[in-house]
Amino acid sequence: MGPLIPNGVIPPEWNFVIAILIGIVFGFSLEASGFSSSRKIAGVFYGYDFAVLKVFFTAALVAMIGVYYMDYLELVNVEELFVLPTYTWSAIVGGIFMGFGFVVAGFCPGTTLCAAAIGKIDAMATMVGIFIGIFMFSELYDFIEPLFDSSYLGRITITDSLNISPYWFIFLFAILAVITFYVVDVIRKRVKKVFY
Amino acid sequence: MSKTYKVKKVIVKTEYKVLAALLIILAGGLVLLPKYEKNSGIKPEIFLKNVISTERYVTTDLIADKIIKQDPNLLLIDVRKKEDYDSFSLPNAVNIPLAEVLSSDSEAYLNQDAFDVVLFSNDQCYADQAWKLCNRLGYKHLYVLKGGLNEWFSTIINPKEPKVTDSELAFKQYNFRKAAAMYFGVGNATTTTKVKPKKVIKLTKKKKKVAEGGC
Amino acid sequence: MNKLSKIKKNSHIYWNPYFGGLMLGLVILFTFYVTGRGPGASGAFKSTIVTVVDDIAPTHAENNAYYNRFIKKGDSPMNTWLVYEALGLLIGGFLSGALSGRLKLYVQHSPKITSKKRLIVAVIGGIAFGLGAQLARGCTSGAGLSGMAVLSLGGFITVLSIFGSGYAFAYFFRKNWI
Known part of the structure; x- marks a missing residue:
């Protein structure tokens, strides 16, 4: 049955209305989780606030588990969902750039929008930076392209490459996440509090 | 109040223990759920709708026209036995006997996006069966030659002259058919048409088209 | 007046992170169910x-x-899906901020650095993020969260790389934050 719009259950004219509604809930959740504060986000790198890690991995787990339950119940077909294609090296190098940007700016594109919406001027500055970064990327595209298009593995999932069942992977990932949540709480108690 | 708060702070909160357990049970549920082979292919209701619909049939005139114009998107597939194919077939047709429709070699021809595939047999029976098998698997761009090769002979190769009272359209059609018959060689209908197997680039197994994404 | 000060005092109370994660996860799930792909920014x-x-x-x-x-x-x-979604993101962020009294135009920074410095590093960080997000074909939401939800190998590599490099660089920028 699902995904609803590609399969024509919901007419495509609704696409953009749904996009805005999804955006609103997405933005509301990000902001209400405290992601409009760069100092809270940066806490994950200095051990005084692990909200980012907790929210991020809880969200990923809920989505993962949900997607596979829906697949099991034939509400969606996992095979039909969009899976980010894997380009190993551009993902790694891009991730390194983003990690640098994350710890320097304290925002990522989604959170910077939320923070800018409530009046954080530093978030607006980050938005300007992101625009410049994308502009630079596009202008330098001819130079970057060999890296951008290299090591293409296609629509591959991590369970394909590890050759294990996705169900086991999710189960192990859930255990790992719970352990991580516990460990970061222990770490946070030992780290000097930072008030922000 | 403050006392309970303190107790709560020292150990991991019970609520969190419960939540963690719930999460792991939910994830573990996926592992434990009885597995079943999913129906591959389209749903029966949709299949029925497709079978009833006559959209899959293409006329011999249309195909003759396409062959003459050398339509690059046309791929003819002969689903009769190999002997029949060897003795006669349509120009550039590829032979996939009905028995081999599901083999992996055939999939490259049948499950693709590049061509409009037209299946044919002597009448339309075998071609229809092949079409149903493929449609059930969700293959797209498949058609059946209406009436099959029999129809081909009675319309294209030996067209019947329309009566004087017939409409202009019928004459137009007749003229086209006669011209087409010339193209395919009148009177040589029984001789073997030289068949050059069409080159089909073997497509890499393409997953169903998914929503365009990425940010 | 009393009410206002109360709101002000509570403006740092956020959702429990696990609840926030649950809500975000459900949004991603719903997005996949409706549109066949995940949200991004x-x-x-x-x-x-x-x-x-x-x-x-x-x-x-x-x-x-x-x-x-x-x-x-x-x-x-x-006229693309993600633009409308980003528009919604702005509205949603604004609504949440308004409801908990966090609407305020200011530069948030650690007391150890000036506003000016904070703005400069924010732009620099933004540039790096913009470059990286294009290179990796998605940011923390599009590549990370949506990618991980469907177990994309690229999504996992990107997330590991983001957090790995974040922790590696964290030491050099500690004075900006703590």
């Missing part, structure tokens, strides 16, 4: 840049292989 930034460049220098945009990918004849590059 950096796509809207890209569309904006493409639109601006296409308006100012159309021939340049046409000749650049990257812009050219996103320019559709007869339709604005802004």
Whole structure:
């Protein structure tokens, strides 16, 4: 049955209305989780606030588990969902750039929008930076392209490459996440509090 | 109040223990759920709708026209036995006997996006069966030659002259058919048409088209 | 007055992170169910840049292989799903901030650095993020969260790489934060 719009259950004219509604809930959740504060986000790198890690991995787990339950119940077909294609090296190098940007700016594109919406001027500055970064990327595209298009593995999932069942992977990932949540709480108690 | 708060702070909160357990049970549920082979292919209701619909049939005139114009998107597939194919077939047709429709070699021809595939047999029976098998698997761009090769002979190769009272359209059609018959060689209908197997680039197994994404 | 001060005092109370995660996860799940792909954020930034460049220098945009990918004849590059979603993101963020009394125009920074410095590093960080998000074909939301939800290998690599490099660089920028 699902995904609803590609399969024509919901007419495509609704696409953009749904996009805005999804955006609103997405933005509301990000902001209400405290992601409009760069100092809270940066806490994950200095051990005084692990909200980012907790929210991020809880969200990923809920989505993962949900997607596979829906697949099991034939509400969606996992095979039909969009899976980010894997380009190993551009993902790694891009991730390194983003990690640098994350710890320097304290925002990522989604959170910077939320923070800018409530009046954080530093978030607006980050938005300007992101625009410049994308502009630079596009202008330098001819130079970057060999890296951008290299090591293409296609629509591959991590369970394909590890050759294990996705169900086991999710189960192990859930255990790992719970352990991580516990460990970061222990770490946070030992780290000097930072008030922000 | 403050006392309970303190107790709560020292150990991991019970609520969190419960939540963690719930999460792991939910994830573990996926592992434990009885597995079943999913129906591959389209749903029966949709299949029925497709079978009833006559959209899959293409006329011999249309195909003759396409062959003459050398339509690059046309791929003819002969689903009769190999002997029949060897003795006669349509120009550039590829032979996939009905028995081999599901083999992996055939999939490259049948499950693709590049061509409009037209299946044919002597009448339309075998071609229809092949079409149903493929449609059930969700293959797209498949058609059946209406009436099959029999129809081909009675319309294209030996067209019947329309009566004087017939409409202009019928004459137009007749003229086209006669011209087409010339193209395919009148009177040589029984001789073997030289068949050059069409080159089909073997497509890499393409997953169903998914929503365009990425940010 | 009393009510106002109460709101002010509570403006740092956020959702429990696990609840926030649950809500975000459900949004992602719903997005997959309805549209067949996950939500993202950096796509809207890209569309904006493409639109601006296409308006100012159309021939340049046409000749650049990257812009050219996103320019559709007869339709604005802004008319994409992710742009509308980003619009919703702004509204949602604003609503949440308004409801908990966090609407305030100011530069948030650690007391150890000046506002000016904070703004400069924010731009620099933004540039790096913009570059990286294009290179990895998605940011923390589009590549990370949506990618991980369907177990994309690329999504996991990107997330590991983001957090790995974040922790590796964290030491050098500690004075900006703590």
